[in-house]
Amino acid sequence: MMNNKMFYEENMGGVIVGGRRIKSIKFADDLALLAEEEAILRDMLLEINDICEQYGMKINANKTKTIKTIKKIHEESIRCAQSLNIVPEDALFHKNEHFLNVTKIRNLLRNREFDIWCRHPEKGKDVVLFKQYPGANKWICKHEGHSNSEWRDGIKMVGNVAAVRAVSGRSQDNRCRHCHNEVETLAHVLGSCPHGEALRNARHHQVRSIIATALKDADYNTFEEVHGLSVTGSTRRIDIIAFKESTRSGYIIDPTVRFETDEEQPAELDNEKKEYLQSYHSLLPQKIPAKRA
Ligand SMILES: [Zn+2]
Numbered sequence: 001m002m003n004n005k006m007f008y009e010e011n012m013g014g015v016i017v018g019g020r021r022i023k024s025i026k027f028a029d030d031l032a033l034l035a036e037e038e039a040i041l042r043d044m045l046l047e048i049n050d051i052c053e054q055y056g057m058k059i060n061a062n063k064t065k066t067i068k069t070i071k072k073i074h075e076e077s078i079r080c081a082q083s084l085n086i087v088p089e090d091a092l093f094h095k096n097e098h099f100l101n102v103t104k105i106r107n108l109l110r111n112r113e114f115d116i117w118c119r120h121p122e123k124g125k126d127v128v129l130f131k132q133y134p135g136a137n138k139w140i141c142k143h144e145g146h147s148n149s150e151w152r153d154g155i156k157m158v159g160n161v162a163a164v165r166a167v168s169g170r171s172q173d174n175r176c177r178h179c180h181n182e183v184e185t186l187a188h189v190l191g192s193c194p195h196g197e198a199l200r201n202a203r204h205h206q207v208r209s210i211i212a213t214a215l216k217d218a219d220y221n222t223f224e225e226v227h228g229l230s231v232t233g234s235t236r237r238i239d240i241i242a243f244k245e246s247t248r249s250g251y252i253i254d255p256t257v258r259f260e261t262d263e264e265q266p267a268e269l270d271n272e273k274k275e276y277l278q279s280y281h282s283l284l285p286q287k288i289p290a291k292r293a
Contacts, residue, residue: 013044041066074098084109126159129260160259162186187259200257207255208239215242220250238277252277 013035014023023044025032033048035041049059077100081088086108094101118124130137137158143151156162165174165184176184178195189196208224215222220242230236243250254273258265 191259
């Protein structure tokens with residue numbers, strides 16, 4: 001039926017593949033027209049339409065689509081890379097091909113976003129902390145045993161960006177619904193809100209007794225909640241005193257559970273505790289027989 005001039009005689013339309021001009025691809029009642037320019041493709045379609053009409057047939061416009069393919073794929077790939085602020089290095093292209101390797105581009109963009117996130121003044125500090133305690137944080141790299149949502153929530157909680165304020169009942173200004181002292185973050189709820197003080201104390205006592213039990217098991221003379229007075233007369237309380245008479249040495253332990261904030265936190269906390277206990281050491285109870293505890 002397509003015994004038409006443009007289609008079969010003129011050097012118009014189609015694309016050259018392997019030295020041959022291909023103008024159309026036909027399969028059952030489907031027809032694909034090929035052309036290098038949109039105007040020529042339109043002419044070809046009008047021509048087909050004329051022929052169809054002669055035979056009482058109609059082209060279904062709803063089922064007709066135009067697909068634009070890229071002719072100069074290398075140039076187009078370079079343009080795409082530049083639009084993503086990527087230097088189109090050879091390594092980013094498929095081997096012996098002219099188009100970009102999508103996996104490599106995706107990894108590059110992912111690493112770039114990760115670097116931006118790491119430099120974020122708030123969220124970025126968590127990356128440092130995750131690195132600092134690989135033993136405790138190995139679940140971040142290997143999320144076996146957690147569902148995706150549990151793993152994601154865990155990271156949000158460690159990073160103090162969990163949506164506690166999303167819980168119903170929060171006040172309008174994001175301040176803690178109980179004490180109104182601070183913005184209601186997980187760190188505030190767990191670490192400093194007076195509303196949770198009893199729970200916090202219970203947690204502290206639990207941690208203290210775990211440590212004390214471990215010391216007893218290791219043959220230390222162990223005392224918990226040892227009270228005394230500092231040199232200035234104020235009350236001091238030591239969580240654990242543990243010593244071994246055989247070695248005449250021991251430990252003063254004051255366990256504290258703090259929400260991780262920055263790299264310097266452990267050293268700062270250590271100094272804070274030492275300062276608190278410094279004035280106490282001269283008044284150590286008679287339980288300590290040694291010159292040093
Ligand atoms: Zn509060």
